[in-house]
Amino acid sequence: MTALLEADHLVKHFVAERSLFGRPTAHVKAVDGVSFSVNAGETLAIVGESGCGKSTVSRLVLRLIEPDAGQLRFEGRDLLGFDANQLRAFRREAQIIFQDPYASLNPRMTVGQILTEPLKLHDLVPQAERPERVADLLRLVGLEPRFARRYPHEFSGGQRQRIAIARALAVEPKLIICDEPVSALDVSIRSQILNLLRDLQDRLGLAYIFVSHDLAVVKHIADRIAVMNLGVIVETARTQALFTAPRHPYTRALLSAIPVPRPQARRSRILLSGEMPSALDPPPGCRFHTRCPHTIDRCRIEIPELVADADGHATACHRTAELPPADAVVPLDDGPSPVLEKLFAAFGGAREASAPTGVGTVSASFRE
Amino acid sequence: MTVDISASPLIAIEGLRVLFHGDDGRTTHAVDSIDLSVAHGTTLGIVGESGCGKSVTSLAIMGLLAKQSTEISGAIRFDGFDLLHAPDQMLRDLRGNRLAMIFQEPMTSLNPSLTIGEQIIETILRHRGGSRRQARERAIALLRRVHIASPERRIDDYPHKLSGGMRQRVMIAIALACDPKLLIADEPTTALDVTLQAQIMDLMRELKADSGAAIILITHDLGVVADICDEVAVMYAGEIVERAAVGDLFTSPQHPYTVGLLGSIPRLDRRTSHLATIDGMVPNMTRPPSGCRFAARCPFAEDACSMTRPGLAEVSTAHWSRCLRAPLERLVS
Numbered sequence: 292m293t294a295l296l297e298a299d300h301l302v303k304h305f306v307a308e309r310s311l312f313g314r315p316t317a318h319v320k321a322v323d324g325v326s327f328s329v330n331a332g333e334t335l336a337i338v339g340e341s342g343c344g345k346s347t348v349s350r351l352v353l354r355l356i357e358p359d360a361g362q363l364r365f366e367g368r369d370l371l372g373f374d375a376n377q378l379r380a381f382r383r384e385a386q387i388i389f390q391d392p393y394a395s396l397n398p399r400m401t402v403g404q405i406l407t408e409p410l411k412l413h414d415l416v417p418q419a420e421r422p423e424r425v426a427d428l429l430r431l432v433g434l435e436p437r438f439a440r441r442y443p444h445e446f447s448g449g450q451r452q453r454i455a456i457a458r459a460l461a462v463e464p465k466l467i468i469c470d471e472p473v474s475a476l477d478v479s480i481r482s483q484i485l486n487l488l489r490d491l492q493d494r495l496g497l498a499y500i501f502v503s504h505d506l507a508v509v510k511h512i513a514d515r516i517a518v519m520n521l522g523v524i525v526e527t528a529r530t531q532a533l534f535t536a537p538r539h540p541y542t543r544a545l546l547s548a549i550p551v552p553r554p555q556a557r558r559s560r561i562l563l564s565g566e567m568p569s570a571l572d573p574p575p576g577c578r579f580h581t582r583c584p585h586t587i588d589r590c591r592i593e594i595p596e597l598v599a600d601a602d603g604h605a606t607a608c609h610r611t612a613e614l615p616p617a618d619a620v621v622p623l624d625d626g627p628s629p630v631l632e633k634l635f636a637a638f639g640g641a642r643e644a645s646a647p648t649g650v651g652t653v654s655a656s657f658r659e
Numbered sequence: 660m661t662v663d664i665s666a667s668p669l670i671a672i673e674g675l676r677v678l679f680h681g682d683d684g685r686t687t688h689a690v691d692s693i694d695l696s697v698a699h700g701t702t703l704g705i706v707g708e709s710g711c712g713k714s715v716t717s718l719a720i721m722g723l724l725a726k727q728s729t730e731i732s733g734a735i736r737f738d739g740f741d742l743l744h745a746p747d748q749m750l751r752d753l754r755g756n757r758l759a760m761i762f763q764e765p766m767t768s769l770n771p772s773l774t775i776g777e778q779i780i781e782t783i784l785r786h787r788g789g790s791r792r793q794a795r796e797r798a799i800a801l802l803r804r805v806h807i808a809s810p811e812r813r814i815d816d817y818p819h820k821l822s823g824g825m826r827q828r829v830m831i832a833i834a835l836a837c838d839p840k841l842l843i844a845d846e847p848t849t850a851l852d853v854t855l856q857a858q859i860m861d862l863m864r865e866l867k868a869d870s871g872a873a874i875i876l877i878t879h880d881l882g883v884v885a886d887i888c889d890e891v892a893v894m895y896a897g898e899i900v901e902r903a904a905v906g907d908l909f910t911s912p913q914h915p916y917t918v919g920l921l922g923s924i925p926r927l928d929r930r931t932s933h934l935a936t937i938d939g940m941v942p943n944m945t946r947p948p949s950g951c952r953f954a955a956r957c958p959f960a961e962d963a964c965s966m967t968r969p970g971l972a973e974v975s976t977a978h979w980s981r982c983l984r985a986p987l988e989r990l991v992s
Contacts, residue, residue: 340852341823447940477708478879482923482934489933504852507882511925511934534927548857550882552924554905562861563854566822621927628910633991635922637915637958639936 293367294328295466295498296352296385301325301361303347307571319570321347323522324361326597331465334492334499336513336530338506338545342570343519345502349468352500353385354378383413386459390471392451396443402429402454403439409461428457433487449480456487460495470502485512486639506549510534518542521570521578524597528604537617538606540583547620559618577609585610668696669873670720670841675733677715677724685945689715691897693733694971697841697890702867702874704888704905706881706920710941712897713877717843719743720875721760722750738840756786759839763846765826769818775802775829776814782836801832805862824855831862838870845877860886881924885909893917896942896952899971903978913980913987915957951983959984 301322308317322344329335337345350356352363354370363370365381373381389395396405406425410416416424426436432453443451452472459467469488473481489512491497503509509516510530517527518541526539537543540561547561563582568574574581580590589609599605608614627635677690690712697703705713718724720735722742735742738757740749754760762768770778779798780791787794795814802810805828818826827847834842844863848856864887867874876888884891884905891908893901893916901914912918922935939956942948948955950965957964964983971981984990 340854478881478920479708479923479937482925483936483938485925486933486936506853507925507927510927544854548853549927550856550860550880550886551927552881552885552909552921554885554909556885560857562857566824567852626926627921630988630991631911631918631921634912634915634918634987635935637991638919638922639933639938 294364295331295333295366296500297328297362297364298348298352299326299362299364301348301351301363302359303344303351303356304359317571320522320573321570322351322358323573325519325522325524327517327524327527329466329498329500331498332492332496333515334501334513336501336503336509336516337519338503338509338516339519340504340545340567342521342567344522344570345504345519346470348519349387349470349500349502353382353387353468355387379413383462384464385466385468386462386464387468387470388452388455388459388472391475392448392455393443393475395455396451396458398443401440401442402446405443405454405458406439406461409458413462415462424461428461431460431491432457433483447480448476449483452476452484453487456484456491460491463495464497466498466500468500468502471504472501473508474503474505481508483639488512506545518545521568521573523578523607524605525579525607526605527597527599529602532602532604534621536604537620538604538611538614539579539608540585540610540614541579543617543620544582546617549621559620561620577607585614669699670735670737670875671696672716672720673734673736675716675719675735676731677712677719678730680728680730681945687944688897688947689944690719691947693899695892695899695902697873697875699840699873700867700871701889702876702887704884704891705875705877705894706879706884706891707894708879708920708941710944711894713894714845716894717760717845717875717877720843721754721758752786755782755833756837757840759834759837759842761827761830761834761842761844761847763849765823765830765850768830769826771818774815774817775821779814779829779833779836782833786837797836798832801835802829804835805829805832806858807832823851824858827851827855827859828862831859831866835866835870839872841873841875842866843875843877846879847876848883849878849880856883863887881909881920893920896947897944898952898981899979900953900981901979902971907975907978911978911988913974913978913985914953914982915959915984915987916953918987919956951981959987959990 302324303322304318304320306315307319310316325348327335337348339345351358403425406428407421410421410424425439429436429438434450434453473484476484485508492499501509501512513530515529516533517524520541526542537546544561544563547559568581576592577590577595580586595607595609597605597607672693672695675690675693679687679689681687693716707713719731720742731743776795776798779801780794783794783797799810799814802813807813807825807828848859851859860883878884888905891903891905892899893914895916901917912921919935919937925934937956942952950967951969954960954964969981969983971979974980974985
């Protein structure tokens with residue numbers, strides 16, 4: 292089966308400084324040889340800290356910026372070779388949702404106009420039927436159709452993110468890039484959006500590339516995870532494998548740093564010392580060696596390759612084989628009591644899952 | 660009603676109310692009848708979502724709310740002082756000295772045109788006096804204490820040369836400059852990456868152990884609370900809805916809002932198909948509901964909830980909940 296999207300050794304360097312005559316003198320190596328693939332209906336999460344290049348990857352994939360080197364294939368076709376018309380058609384297949392729902396909606400357009408625009412641009416729905424489609428889209432993301440007449444400032448952050456999702460869905464894409472879609476939202480609103488994204492995926496068979504710094508969120512939504520550090524992928528695995536048996540020291544440090552809402556949880560802590568090196572001047576050899584607790588001489592000289600095992604769990608670390616297994620970086624305990632589980636169940640879940648009226652017709656038209 | 664946890668708490672807040680009078684003639688009830696106390700050497704977490712009044716509470720303690728449009732009532736007693744009625748001169752002597760605060764944004768809360776050394780030294784000279792040289796030495800010692808490498812050189816750097824994590828350490832060094840008795844940290848790690856957050860939380864834990872200062876930690880992150888706090892107060896729509904020791908709050912929450920918050924956090928230990936969600940929206944605080952403020956979003960609400968405003972009642976020893984239906988166990992058994 293061909294993957295929906297394949298990236299092969301993507302490279303993007305930004306010019307950080309120029310000489311007096313405009314010759315570039317320093318580059319930020321934002322993305323430095325990144326390869327991954329996403330299958331239809333699957334969620335790949337790209338995680339890492341600020342400046343690791345994860346957002347640059349999401350923009351490269353949509354060709355919002357052009358890579359310096361590497362290959363991109365969408366449904367087996369060479370994405371980088373697309374001309375303007377093909378690219379326009381491609382934008383129907385792949386959409387993006389941004390982090391800041393306050394900045395990503397035009398404040399001068401009503402919600403109805405925002406949602407009609409993609410329909411108009413791609414000439415998807417006859418003009419007379421557009422208001423009805425807008426109403427369907429709003430229902431699909433759990434908003435009321437009468438909201439179409441309102442402006443973005445009249446909505447809360449969570450509602451705006453729903454509108455941004457509806458806009459992405461308007462063109463019936465196969466792939467949606469979610470760039471930190473919930474990091475600007477409060478906890479209770481965040482869970483609503485995460486539930487919505489999962490419901491939509493189940494109903495419409497969407498693939499997601501989910502870019503985030505929050506491993507707990509990623510654990511909830513992703514099928515596979517790629518961990519990035521300073522422009523390179525250091526580990527990629529199925530979600531369950533990554534959380535139960537993380538191999539790369541950086542992944543282990545990330546996992547052990549997540550604060551968990553359980554005061555008595557026992558866990559081993561891996562505190563990284565030192566600062567993150569600058570992407571302007573990444574360290575030679577393994578880019579993590581300056582902060583890694585297991586560094587040996589080889590790490591300082593030789594760049595480790597991303598090597599996969601039989602299960603597709605890949606790690607870029609010279610010492611993968613010799614490191615001891617990760618010990619309780621994700622704390623284990625009995626979880627909430629049965630009483631607390633029942634109390635949790637009283638909140639949402641069931642209501643979100645029951646399809647609001649009108650959803651059936653939209654999803655039917657989505658599959659035609 | 661008393662919520663004292665020791666005979667003489669370091670800070671006791673009683674019946675704190677903050678009203679904002681807007682230009683359009685509307686009044687926002689930002690904080691309503693808050694009772695809190697923190698004992699020496701303990702850490703209290705205040706949790707809640709945007710707009711619940713947690714930051715306004717901390718600004719009221721520090722005396723940093725604009726006087727013209729704000730109406731504050733109640734009492735805040737700190738170490739023998741009445742903060743709400745203290746003259747400005749006295750507040751200036753207390754702030755940065757016995758009472759210190761760390762803000763969320765390390766990028767905007769340092770002065771970009773002064774070196775970090777000057778900003779630490781300024782605080783020391785204002786409150787402690789002494790010579791410039793002594794103050795500089797103390798500043799270097801403080802930077803070392805917050806684990807900044809080669810502090811002798813770093814002290815002359817401007818803030819833009821430092822990373823986000825280092826700036827937050829400098830903020831902490833300034834807050835610690837005069838050995839405060841109470842440190843208020845308003846979302847100290849929210850702007851930081853997880854590995855840096857872990858470093859800063861570790862630093863806070865260390866400071867708590869060796870300085871004996873009391874800490875009020877304001878956050879939206881229940882994970883951070885579980886990590887570092889002794890006691891927790893959960894705020895919703897300007898009120899404290901639940902207060903308990905940290906262990907009790909996480910194992911047996913007694914307010915539906917706390918339950919919803921805990922249930923909406925994605926779990927690391929196992930895969931759940933759906934997260935709990937709290938439907939609806941926070942009430943409009945220009946016209947707060949007369950009954951329970953959470954009733955409209957609460958799955959356990961009954962008619963009485965929207966009529967009577969519940970008080971903060973002790974459900975079990977040292978565990979308070981503002982809910983007519985508490986204890987919650989009986990609702991699901």
